[in-house]
Amino acid sequence: MSENKALVVLSGGQDSTTCLYWALDRFGSDNVSTVSFDYGQRHRVELECAASIARQARVSNTCLPIDTFAAIGGDALTDNDIDIDKNASAGGLPNTFVPGRNIIFLTFAAAYAYQRGIDNLVTGVAQTDFSGYPDCREATIRALQQTLRAGMESAIVIHTPLMQLSKKETVQLAVTLGALPALALTHTCYEGERPPCGQCPACKLRAKGFAEAGIEDPLLRA
Amino acid sequence: MSENKALVVLSGGQDSTTCLYWALDRFGSDNVSTVSFDYGQRHRVELECAASIARQARVSNTCLPIDTFAAIGGDALTDNDIDIDKNASAGGLPNTFVPGRNIIFLTFAAAYAYQRGIDNLVTGVAQTDFSGYPDCREATIRALQQTLRAGMESAIVIHTPLMQLSKKETVQLAVTLGALPALALTHTCYEGERPPCGQCPACKLRAKGFAEAGIEDPLLRA
Numbered sequence: 539m540s541e542n543k544a545l546v547v548l549s550g551g552q553d554s555t556t557c558l559y560w561a562l563d564r565f566g567s568d569n570v571s572t573v574s575f576d577y578g579q580r581h582r583v584e585l586e587c588a589a590s591i592a593r594q595a596r597v598s599n600t601c602l603p604i605d606t607f608a609a610i611g612g613d614a615l616t617d618n619d620i621d622i623d624k625n626a627s628a629g630g631l632p633n634t635f636v637p638g639r640n641i642i643f644l645t646f647a648a649a650y651a652y653q654r655g656i657d658n659l660v661t662g663v664a665q666t667d668f669s670g671y672p673d674c675r676e677a678t679i680r681a682l683q684q685t686l687r688a689g690m691e692s693a694i695v696i697h698t699p700l701m702q703l704s705k706k707e708t709v710q711l712a713v714t715l716g717a718l719p720a721l722a723l724t725h726t727c728y729e730g731e732r733p734p735c736g737q738c739p740a741c742k743l744r745a746k747g748f749a750e751a752g753i754e755d756p757l758l759r760a
Numbered sequence: 761m762s763e764n765k766a767l768v769v770l771s772g773g774q775d776s777t778t779c780l781y782w783a784l785d786r787f788g789s790d791n792v793s794t795v796s797f798d799y800g801q802r803h804r805v806e807l808e809c810a811a812s813i814a815r816q817a818r819v820s821n822t823c824l825p826i827d828t829f830a831a832i833g834g835d836a837l838t839d840n841d842i843d844i845d846k847n848a849s850a851g852g853l854p855n856t857f858v859p860g861r862n863i864i865f866l867t868f869a870a871a872y873a874y875q876r877g878i879d880n881l882v883t884g885v886a887q888t889d890f891s892g893y894p895d896c897r898e899a900t901i902r903a904l905q906q907t908l909r910a911g912m913e914s915a916i917v918i919h920t921p922l923m924q925l926s927k928k929e930t931v932q933l934a935v936t937l938g939a940l941p942a943l944a945l946t947h948t949c950y951e952g953e954r955p956p957c958g959q960c961p962a963c964k965l966r967a968k969g970f971a972e973a974g975i976e977d978p979l980l981r982a
Contacts, residue, residue: 602832603827604828605825605827606824606826606828609824609825610824610868611875612875636871637870638867638868638870638871638908638912641867641907642864642871646832646860649832649858649860649864650832653833653834672910672911672912672913673912675910678911681903681906681910681911684903684906685904685907686860686863688897688899688900689860689862689894689897689904690859690860690894691894
C-alpha cells in the first residue's frame with residue numbers, strides 16, 4: 539500500500555533522527571526508508587552519522603548527490619572560502635543560509651518517492667526555535683506540498699512532526715519514541731567537531747533543549 | 761535596481777529562446793542573464809545551443825550542474841537504459857517525465873538569482889499544447905512562486921510569457937520579438953538529431969506550430 543510508505547529526509551542531526559523514530563512508530567519499520575543529501579556540506583561526518591542512524595534503526599539509507607549548491611556559491615555552509623558568522627541574524631539571515639535548501643531537498647525526496655510509490659515525506663523542520671531559515675516554516679512547507687502535488691500529480695503528504703515543538707519538546711518526544719540512544723549517533727556542531735565544540739549556535743541550541751528537558755545529551759556521554 | 765533584473769532559464773529550445781527575447785524586450789539587454797542546467801540530459805547539444813543563443817543575444821549564460829536526477833533514475837531522458845516511448849501519454853505521463861524537473865530548475869534559478877539580487881525569473885513553460893508535464897502548468901508555477909517567496913523571503917516573480925499560448929502563437933510571438941534568427945540555433949528533437957528527425961513528438965509539435973503560423977522554421981534551413 540503506497541499510502542503507508544514513508545521516506546524520511548535524514549540529515550544525521552537530532553531533529554531528523556527524532557523524525558525517523560516518529561515515522562517508525564507511525565508507519566512501521568517495514569514501510570520506512572531514508573534519504574540523505576551529499577550537497578557539498580562542510581561536515582561530511584553528517585552523512586556517516588545518517589548512515590549509522592539508519593543502520594541502527596534497520597532501515598535503508600540512500601545518499602543522493604547534489605552538486606548544484608556549490609556551483610551557485612555564496613553561502614558559508616558549502617563555500618569553504620566564507621567563514622561562518624556565529625553572531626549573525628539580527629535582522630538579516632545568517633550566512634549559513636543556503637537559499638532554497640529545504641525546498642530542493644524535499645523536491646528531490648518527492649521525486650525519489652514518486653518513482654517508488656511512496657506518498658509520505660517526513661522532515662524535521664521546525665519553526666519554533668528556528669535559526670532564521672524561512673524554508674523551515676509552516677507556510678513554506680504547506681506551499682511546497684501544494685507545488686509538489688500539482689507538479690507531480692501525486693498525493694504526497696509532507697509530515698513535519700516537530701514544526702510546532704520547542705527544542706525541549708523535541709527532546710521529550712525523542713525520549714517517548716525511544717530515540718534517545720540514536721541521538722548519541724547524531725551530529726549537530728557547525729564546527730564539525732566530535733565531541734561537539736559547545737560554542738557554536740547549533741551546539742548551544744541543542745544544549746538548551748536537553749537542559750530544559752532535564753535530560754542528559756547521550757552525545758556528550760559518547 | 762534589482763527589481764529590473766531578470767534571469768531566463770534557457771534550455772536551448774524554441775520556447776526558452778523566445779522567452780529570452782521577451783525578456784530582452786521587457787527588461788533591456790543590460791539587465792538580462794541566462795542560466796542552463798546540465799542535469800544528465802541525453803542530448804548535451806542543448807547546452808551548446810543555449811550557449812550559442814546567449815552569445816548571439818549578447819547576454820551571459822551560466823551552466824549549473826545537477827547530478828541528482830541521474831542518481832534518482834527511472835526516466836527516459838536521463839537514464840540511457842530506458843527507451844523513449846514515442847507513443848506514450850494516453851492517460852499516463854510520458855516516460856520522458858522527470859518528476860519535479862521544472863520545480864528543481866526554477867528553485868535553483870531562484871537561489872542563483874537570490875545571491876545576485878535578481879527578482880525576476882523567466883521560463884518558457886506552457887500549459888497549452890503541453891506534452892503531459894504537470895510541472896509546466898499555471899497552478900504549479902503559481903504555487904511554486906508562493907513557495908519560493910516564503911522560503912527565501914524574496915520578492916521573486918516567475919514570468920511565464922508562453923503559458924497560455926499555442927505553439928502557433930509562440931511562433932508568432934518569436935517573429936514579433938525578432939527572435940526568429942535565434943530559433944535557427946535551437947534544439948528540439950528528442951532523438952538528438954541535427955537536422956531534426958521530424959518524427960519524434962517534439963519535432964512534430966514544433967513543425968505543427970510553424971505550419972499553423974505560416975512561417976518557415978529557420979532550423980530546417982540551417
